[in-house]
Amino acid sequence: MPEIKARYSDEDLQEFKEIILKKITRAEEDLALLQSAYKNDANNGTDDTSPTFKSFDEGSDTMAKEANVQLAIRQEKFLRDLNNALMRIENKTYGICRVTKKLIQKERLKLVPHATLSIEAKRKQ
Template sequence: MLAERRRYTEHAERYEAEAEQLVSEREPGDVQFDEESGEGDSIAVERDRALQISAREREEIAEIDAALARIEDGTYGICVVSGKPIPKERLEAIPHASMRVEVKSSGPAWRRP
């Protein structure tokens, strides 16, 4: 799980750097964006894409950190919602899984108020 966390961190940092580079390449007043070329729009889209991917990577890191905490406190492998054991096959596929498939697939209905 630590190797997976390291990989997600590297990816997140790479996408954040890509987004920063897209912004820094366009200094204010550098070149006026041409509406016909759509250059300004494509840079904004690329930057947003990089930031969205980075945010997803950061969410995965948080889930891995939570799984590591569950290992420490002895609750790893127990669904955080139902309290039932998470099947071994699910944990092998997604080691940081915190919920059983049926709970996760039920969507927001499982969320507490």
């Protein structure tokens, strides 16, 4: 049976940190887009020039805003999870499963860098 490493090497942690920092940059850009969409920052004031189907448009605008707010909330949670992952890198506990205390597979962390559970622990949930 292969020996279980206590933690990832500093080189591995640095690689994960770079992946996470890229994801944070992208997530912040996406969040800014979502927020500007539901805050109507991009509105050029042409709403009143086209009165046809106004109530229908207002309803769909409201639904779109609500959807964007929900997406923004999810994006904020994603950013929080990524920042928590950075903290785990700093204190060298990154990549250790909360349940099994074993290392989470590198492939999983590259795809889901904020993961705190191994596949094994996730399946047991």
